[in-house]
Amino acid sequence: MNVEQYMQETGQRVRAAARVIARAETKMKNAALLAIADRIEADESRLIKENRQDLEAGVKNGLDAALLDRLELNPDRIAAMAEGLRQIAALPDPIGEITDLNYRPSGIQVGRMRVPLGVIGIIYESRPNVTADAAALCLKSGNAAILRGGSEAIHSNQAVAACIHAGLKEAGLPAETVQVVETTDRAAVGELIRMQRYVDVIVPRGGKGLIERIANEARVPVIKHLDGICHVYVDEAADAAMAVRIAYNAKTHRYGVCNAMETLLVARGIAEQVLPELGALYAEEGVELRGCEATRQILSQARPVTEEDWVTEYLAPILAIRVVADVDEAMAHIAEHSSGHTESIVTNDYRCAQRFLREVDSSSVMVNASTRFADGFEYGLGAEIGISTDKIHARGPVGLEGLTSQKYVVLGDGQIRE
């Protein structure tokens, strides 16, 4: 197979379909989503059979247990996939919404209409449910999509693709609206991220290394989600019990997630009040502590922290702790070491809270809440295609709106420029 030619032809077909889906009525898009959900449930046994091929190949190729687990489809996961599609069908349609339509002195009315981006390219790994999920978010937001899953999930992804195509056709929409790349040749990714004519934005989902590589090589704009080095700062004016609760939750609720706390900053004036209790709680959970000198005077079990720790996303039961003088030192630490994902202050001081909210330059900034809330569902977006650590276009959890743009609309009555 000539990969370049295959991708170019795919791009052409998807671009043509994008014009149709962009103007499709809400009713049709929802009908397609529901039809795909039905088809996925009806095809359960075929999906499991195709998935088994991937799992067997994965075992042969020595994939580790965690990867094999993510790759597996079972009846529960298939039902969850269908349920996810139905939830997206139930969300309000963002497309066509007109805002801020106002009369100008010239007599024209000017407003902004929300429109699809066009064609979204999504690059992801292992979990076959992403195929259904990403397709649904693109469809609902009026976009066409080129999906490129990992080679380890090729049979599962193609089986899901068949359901998507059948559902689209059933609703009277072009099957080409969602293309799941059929080749496992890596050159396909290289083509996808350079097809400016056919692709409007790339959303890579995966590890930091993959995303950095894609961002560096892409000619198409990329919505990036790099690392989450999230901080909780416990201010001197914090409610100590609340501080312990939040710092405990932010670290131990789940370890392998981007919105888990990786560094705890504690004001000197409250350190002796909160650190011993937190130390005991973390010890129960087996969390390894790495602390600055002042931390280690309170928590003798903490190992010495290194500069490297401040910029490491552990994604593991490890926590770096630093005692700071005040909110200024905490914000300076964050400005220097944070990845700009999510930071939270625990305080009852109005002015500190206001300053933290305004001055901390991260995609989510919180007062008296666990960093674990940084999530599209918790924020009420109804769905999430990823979390952006970029500043341009979309920042923080990206739902349907992040896959749209706004054009200006002008309603006149014959006005001309004088």
Add this chain to the structure above:
Amino acid sequence: MNVEQYMQETGQRVRAAARVIARAETKMKNAALLAIADRIEADESRLIKENRQDLEAGVKNGLDAALLDRLELNPDRIAAMAEGLRQIAALPDPIGEITDLNYRPSGIQVGRMRVPLGVIGIIYESRPNVTADAAALCLKSGNAAILRGGSEAIHSNQAVAACIHAGLKEAGLPAETVQVVETTDRAAVGELIRMQRYVDVIVPRGGKGLIERIANEARVPVIKHLDGICHVYVDEAADAAMAVRIAYNAKTHRYGVCNAMETLLVARGIAEQVLPELGALYAEEGVELRGCEATRQILSQARPVTEEDWVTEYLAPILAIRVVADVDEAMAHIAEHSSGHTESIVTNDYRCAQRFLREVDSSSVMVNASTRFADGFEYGLGAEIGISTDKIHARGPVGLEGLTSQKYVVLGDGQIRE
């Protein structure tokens, strides 16, 4: 001078200043803008003296009359520069605005706060007033800026920079907030568009060639303004007098601007009613007409149009005309040939107007108005750093809001994820 080292050091200084301007109060930012305006007026004679050096060098280097005119500073233009700064000071401050702050079922309040992008890099040519104008838009939106003007305006730009630095200092803000690159070495542009650590977005202002080159080489996101191949479609259901008025204005009000009409599409059913009158009006203005076969049967003076004409931004008194069957054929022509800048339909048919608004994928879509209205001032943005033909981030005229982003803010009362 080591250009790489110079630009890296500039980047570091501007990044540090960006943290200060991001949290500067509205009052301080406005004070700086007004102080810069005063300084520019007070320095009139110095500005004219420095500008004369550029003009003399320009004459020596054989710049053409149009370029020399754009380069010139005179008392009127200096007064206009100062007035522009005062107008930007009078605009509402977009920074810190919180929208959509709502309670979620978990008990947290989630909203979005408008924040600066950080450091804006602007690359432009000849007109020294852009130095003041771009600096002012960046300052007001809480951003620091690295400005890189053309080498032909180096003395003028440095003289304006001195006024900017003096005004910033007077208001108690760091002079480093706005850096006007001091070297004319072209390598500085190459550095600027690759300094991802220090620059958040690049706004190039200039010809399509310059912008395409920058976009292709940049590692920093670019807000692009490519060409404006704008269409007016006169529908069969148009008011013929209105159609003539709009099509005449869209072409002849100004020729060298991106929102001028370059192609006129006319429905077959109304062509004989509007084209003869339009032909006579265009002839009076010396507009050269290039038409399809059907056009030439009505307007014998029109030359035959070529495929090349449909994708050419004339920026000149030339107009391509095509007779089409209906709104579908018009929209198909636009989808194939438009640069996605601005299109207008003239019609009194409700359904055609609604379809055109929804289906045409351009940054501005109009009904019964001249394409010449596609402009930040006409749209009420109060200012304009450029017009984006991108879909990502900002589309259409870009004012202060286009230089900002939104972060999520979460207000809790001790909530944790269960």
